[in-house]
Each structure stands twice: as structure tokens, then as C-alpha cells.
Amino acid sequence: MTRTQKRLEENELKKVYDAIEDYVFEHHKLCSIKEISQQSGLTESKCRKNVEYLVKKGEIYEAFKSGKTNPIVYIPTYMMDEILRIQKKPGWLEGYSFEEKKSILEEIEKCREDIKPFEMFERLLYATNTPLEETIAFVLDWLEFKDVVHLKDNPDNHDIEFKYDGKLFLVEAKGKGKEGNKEDIQELEGWVKRKIVNENMKRDELEGLFIVNHYRKVAPEERGDPLTPHAKEFLKLNNFKFITTPHLFTLIKKVQNSEITKEKAREEVIKGE
Known part of the structure; x- marks a missing residue:
């Protein structure tokens, strides 16, 4: 061979x-x-x-x-x-628990809570589907955007929404093996149109934001272009913004390292790439 x-x-x-x-x-x-x-x-x-x-x-x-x-x-x-590996424990087992184990479990639970934000931040670089949506919603809330909602219980809808500067932002989030394409942007366009038709909202009250984890199985520094040429044109056509999850991850790190404020990070998210 x-x-x-x-x-x-x-x-x-x-x-x-x-x-x-x-x-x-x-x-x-x-x-x-x-x-x-x-x-x-x-x-x-x-x-x-x-x-x-x-x-x-x-x-x-x-x-x-x-x-x-x-x-x-x-x-x-x-x-x-x-x-x-996961085997459900019977309810009666609690009565046979060791006291020493309980205190260790409390410590473990505290460590889990402490590490959770970092685990969520790292997910930005590799996740797709619902785990990615959950992570983006967590990060937007952590950055103190207003009224962040993950619409996980209604799949026939945009993924996330939040408010900024008096506008409602609709987010379409995608974890891709390649780049984001025009179909992804058309999906976001459909959600914006539905808000206008079904809820009598005005176009200038709404913004579309596409967040993409492109080439998610590749290290961020080795990834290709996040969008196809057609996707870029459809973004311009609809006056939408986009941001990649690696860029969002970089903003989070800068906030953590006190290089920028959360307010500055929010501005960067809204500005897009």
C-alpha cells in the first residue's frame, strides 16, 4: 500500500x-x-x-x-x-452509608461546583448540539448579559436569546465538523422573521447572532475559515453578526486574567468578528 x-x-x-x-x-x-x-x-x-x-x-x-x-x-x-459504568443505586442504600464517605462527598460536591465554570468555558472549544447551547447560555449569563434564556425545551425555535442595549438578540449556535454555511444563516433568518410575524416585533428591535464552533475536532489555532463565502454573504444580507466559540473563549480568558472587563467583553461579542 x-x-x-x-x-x-x-x-x-x-x-x-x-x-x-x-x-x-x-x-x-x-x-x-x-x-x-x-x-x-x-x-x-x-x-x-x-x-x-x-x-x-x-x-x-x-x-x-x-x-x-x-x-x-x-x-x-x-x-x-x-x-x-453507571448503575443506579437502590434508595435503601442511604441507610448503609459511611459517615466518612458523606464528608468526602460534600468536599467533592464543592470541588465540582468550583470547577464547573472552567469546564463550561472549555466546552466552547469542542462541544456541539445541546451541550454547546448550554455552554454558550452559561457564558452569556456569566458575562452579565440580561435575560439570557436557553430554549432547550422547544427545539423548534432559536437556541438562545438575550437582551442588550434595548434589543432582543436571537442566537443560533452550531458545532460543526467544517465551517458554518448559508443554511445555518437562513435558519437564523427564519427565527427573526417568525418573531416579526408571530409577535409583531419590529426588525430594529431584533438582532441575529450566529455563534459557531467550526472545525470543532481540530485545535483552535489549526482551524480553517469559520464561514463559507455564501454564509458571509447571507450574514451581510440580513445584517447579522457572528462570533466563533474560540474567540469567545479568548474573551473569557482575558476577563479571568483581568485584562478586560466583562463590559468590554460584552461589547466585543455584540461587535462580532
Whole structure:
């Protein structure tokens, strides 16, 4: 096998693995070969070959395999391991607890609370879907934007909203394997239009903000352009702003290091990139 062939095969394996992981995060379901093919853009036969290899290597787990007619569904092994590791404790176990354990658990809980903001900040660099939305909402609230709401219970809506300088900002958040595209901006455009039509709001009372974690599996300094050319044009057309989560992360670090104030960070978010 030539070096080029080997590189191509490694790229295909990564595409298939990423497709399975991304599908679970985006759809909250496990995926079959057909869905892996749709997610990765590779043919079903190529996906099948690569999945078989990943299963043999122990990186992908066959979560359901029953008969010849039912499709096999797959999940990354690390996710399956986490599921199997969690075993619900019976309610009566509390009566058998050790006093020493209780005090240790209290300390652990305090440490968890102390570390939570930093864990949330770091999520900006790798998360997608609901975890990314939760993180962005947390960060906007931490920066003291007003009336921050994560609309997690209503998926048929924009992801987050907040108020700034008398305007309502609608946020569309995306964690992407590549760059943000025009469809992402059109989705945000749809939410703004719906506010105008359904709630009789005026356009000058609303702002659209696209927040993107582009090339999320790559280190921030190695990432490509966050937006496609068409996405940039659609942003201009709608007079929307955008900001990347790595840039948001940098602003957070500057606030933490007392290099800028939260007020200055808020201004930078609103200004966009």
C-alpha cells in the first residue's frame, strides 16, 4: 500500500468515526450504516467496510444486532462504556452509608461546583448540539448579559436569546465538523422573521447572532475559515453578526486574567468578528 492510499484510508476511517459520534450528538439516537453514509457522504459499502474495521479495533460498538432484517446500530465505544459504568443505586442504600464517605462527598460536591465554570468555558472549544447551547447560555449569563434564556425545551425555535442595549438578540449556535454555511444563516433568518410575524416585533428591535464552533475536532489555532463565502454573504444580507466559540473563549480568558472587563467583553461579542 502506498503512503497516499494509507492516508486516504485513514481519512475515511476518521470520517466514519466522526459521522457516528456527530450523529449521536445531533440526533440523540444511534445510527445504522445508511445514516452513517448520509452523515459522512461516503457510500454505504465504504462505510460498512470502515465500520467493520473500527468494531474489530474496539473503537465502535455494535449496540443492537438482531436478525437479518433489523439494521445494526452503532455507538462509539467510549459512550457505551460510560452507559454501562453507571448503575443506579437502590434508595435503601442511604441507610448503609459511611459517615466518612458523606464528608468526602460534600468536599467533592464543592470541588465540582468550583470547577464547573472552567469546564463550561472549555466546552466552547469542542462541544456541539445541546451541550454547546448550554455552554454558550452559561457564558452569556456569566458575562452579565440580561435575560439570557436557553430554549432547550422547544427545539423548534432559536437556541438562545438575550437582551442588550434595548434589543432582543436571537442566537443560533452550531458545532460543526467544517465551517458554518448559508443554511445555518437562513435558519437564523427564519427565527427573526417568525418573531416579526408571530409577535409583531419590529426588525430594529431584533438582532441575529450566529455563534459557531467550526472545525470543532481540530485545535483552535489549526482551524480553517469559520464561514463559507455564501454564509458571509447571507450574514451581510440580513445584517447579522457572528462570533466563533474560540474567540469567545479568548474573551473569557482575558476577563479571568483581568485584562478586560466583562463590559468590554460584552461589547466585543455584540461587535462580532
